[in-house]
Amino acid sequence: MFQVTPGMRRLCATVLGMEAIVVALATPVLITQAGVAPGMAVTVGIGLAVLCVVVAGLLKRPFAYVAGSVLQVLVLATGFLIPVMFVLGLIFTALWITAIFVARRVEGVTSR
Incomplete structure (x- = not known):
């Protein structure tokens, strides 16, 4: 059984918070350097940043760690837009x- 501990929640929320900032700041880079359409860049960049914040808020529940892992895959997939x-x-x-x-x-x- 996956048990959520306060320290794990704190560390994972910190990772997701910093990731949200980086992914949001990647939006202008997607537009200017990669030539991605502004609508698509905003959807991807800001959308992933919002998802990071939402998942960070849900880390009291075990399913949020699965969602956070899926989010890591999605952030990796943005590498196809900008390496x-x-x-x-x-x-x-x-x-x-x-x-x-x-x-x-x-x-x-x-705890022992």
Whole structure:
């Protein structure tokens, strides 16, 4: 059974909050550098940023961690629009996985 701990929730919310900022700031880059249509760029960039914030708010529930993992895949997929997002997506995916496992390990040790 997947148990949500306060430390895990805090770390994952931090990752998603920072990711929301980065993805939102990628919107103008999508328009100017990648030549993506403004409507599509705003939908992708701001849409993913809003999803990051919404999922961060739902982290009290276990399903939100699945949603956060799906969100990491979506952010990686934006690399097909602008390649630098592959790198940023990998960094945030690594932070997401680390936040889950490190928080569980640390809180498992401190609760004993």
